[in-house]
Amino acid sequence: MSTDKRPEMQISERELTAMTKDLDELHESSFPTVRKLLDEFSANLAHLTRGRAAGRRGFLMGIGGVTTLGVAAACSSNSSSSSSTSSAPVSTTAAATYDGDLKVVALAAALENLAVTAYTGALDAASKGTLGTVPPAIGVFVQTAMKQHKDHAAAWNAVLSKAGKPTITDSPLTITADQVKALGQVKSVPDVAKLALNLENAAAQTYTFATANVTDAGGIMTAATIQPVETMHAAILSFVLGQYPVPDSFIGVDKAVKPDALAPK
Template sequence: MSTTGRPSRRLVLGAGAAGLLGVGALAACSDAPPPAPAATPSAAATPTTSTAPRPAYVGDQRGVALCAALSALAASLYSGAVLAANDGRLGQVPAVVTSFLSGAGAQHTEHAAAWNALLTAAGRPAVTGSPLSVETERRATLGRAAAPTDLLSFAVDVEASVGATVLARAGEFTDPGAAALAATVGPVAAMHGATVAFLLGRPAGIAPGPAGAALGLDALTT
């Protein structure tokens, strides 16, 4: 990554001290008021230039950052779902449901770390948290869950969105590492989706709702 040096500042000073002393000596022998001393030129102002801040992620990096943020959000949502399942407000939640949420969440955490590793290897900052425009809405949807089936239906959309987003980005990646990771993460999201469909008694591959659509690069808010 290249860096641009800041322009140096130059102070341009102009003054004639000896000349000012001579004028003062002549004024002492005359009735005329002494002339005002010559103004000392001020330091020359250094011209300033403004440049637009460089985006944190460009090219493939932006797609990688989007996938990192989405994996992190999925992991966080599943952690919240497990807490909701354990606090009793959703009734009796089968152990298989919490087991799925915990296991899938752990894999999403690993995926977020893998995406971030690509960014840091390229000299860019890792994504912190889940800076996505859909985060507030997704958390609100989880907060409305009232039964174990609500958690599973929510997971269907989460996995569909992760899988569709990774698939869409995979078709754009030119970096071999990013393409290879997408080829790993996509099938895992598909496996999670098939597992949730089985737990719900739905046919595998059922079309998800709007929340299961792929996210575009504009969903990334950093």
């Protein structure tokens, strides 16, 4: 990646890096405390395979499942095979394979993979010099956000896997072709930031939609804990673009990617 040297930097990078490391450690340390809930979550997965709604009792059981998903995501994101995103955008039998909540889960995995594809493409374009000089902070943003999207995809794929369904390793969505085409046309960092902002907003709104339209407790809480992360990505991207970073008092759903966007067979 082409970067500037920033000789006049006036901030302690070591301090900020340490802060980020501390936060990472804090995040990772929260996972082991919920491993014991894995059995409850496995039981809750039975709802997904049967497409049955969970009541409040199911909700409470499912809360454990969310963080357990985080464990799965954290573990799998460290492996080379985790949630890899194919450059081939649409190649799936997804719509025919997944029903009910699992269709939303598959949609979410595909959307996360699309985000990974976008950020991977941005890094590729940067390495080729297509975007001009890329500020190091932008590079860190892309890498951090991309890792989190991989974690999210791994979490959703863990659900599919435990439900006996094929995982989603690409982006079988009706919107993918247009997004990949747009990615191929970016010429600058702001171009990439705008594309990423649209995807982050779409993901955040999709998860907001999912909280009301998924019936399984574990799925609902997984969406609920991922949605704020996508909105945070969007806020930072807006700020970098010079847009007001928190434009809405309420996250809407009009830009949500609906389940019927999962590409048909």
